[in-house]
Amino acid sequence: MGMKVIFFTQTQIQSLPVSLQKCVPSLSPQCLKKIKFSYPRTVEELLQQVASLHESTNTSPTPPSLIIVDRLEGYLRGPRDGSHSGFHPGEQSCAAHLSALLCDSAAFLTHLLKQRSSSSAPCRLIASFQSEGDTGQTSHEASATDPILDVLDRYFQVRCTLDRDRSYEAAAAGLQEAWHIYFSETAITEASSTKDHEDRPGVAQEWQLLIFPDGLMEFRLV
Incomplete structure (x- = not known):
């Protein structure tokens, strides 16, 4: 669609998904150059890179129209060792901080896009999150048992x-x-x-x- 995309993920992407290759066989390399892949390893690195979206070097000549964050839980969970697993202390505060920064960045980029073209669509934000105990629960059950989802729902x-x-x-x-x-x-x-x-x-x-x-x-x- 010609939009500029910023894609944050901890996992290095080696190739296009098979489904995309089959559905869009004529996808040109020029389209893929519109996507900037970033691989922050920790939540601190992710926060720093999202905050840098406000810098002019990342918004010129065209600001991103879409921000994607893959697997938020990977950034919010602490290191696992033996009996210690799951989210580290303060994960709800960290989730709120990260969500607020993402939403603020999307709003800032939307303002820039509108300045450059009144017909521009807003900057969209998509983040994926998988609950640790995801065993096919319904959405109501998941929200009742996962406090992080409650935090994310306040911002998204x-x-x-x-x-x-x-x-x-x-x-x-x-x-x-x-x-x-x-x-x-x-x-x-x-x-x-x-x-x-x-x-x-x-x-x-x-x-x-x-x-x-x-x-x-x-x-x-x-």
Whole structure:
């Protein structure tokens, strides 16, 4: 789409996902040059690199239109040794600090984009997070047992929850994987009354993500 993207992750990306290679076989190297991959190892390094997005060297000539942070839990969890595992002390405060900085950076970049072109879309922000005890819980169960998700929900407008479909039907269909996708629609429900929300059909949506053995992906509205 021609947008500039900044992608933060701890894991070095060696190649394009198979699904992307198959869906967009004509993807040009020039498009990939729009994506800047950064590999901060610790939450301190991530905070420093996100804060540097405000510097002119990172916003010229074109500011990023999308910020992606892969696997937030990898930055928030402390080192594991024996019986000590999970998130380190102060993880909720750290999650709040990081989320606030990410949202502030996206707002700052949106302002720059609007200055340079009134028709520019805002800078979007996507972060992924996997609960440590993720065993196919529903989104309500996960939010009730994971205090980090409660913190993230205060800063991110919409939560997208993926639940693995391990049913017989999914296996019988010959799928490699099947997922249910739910959106919290936090921003919509806060901006309108409950009645208005109920009167708007199709607002609360559920999707299915089907992954076939050859790597192809298909999304279906439920």
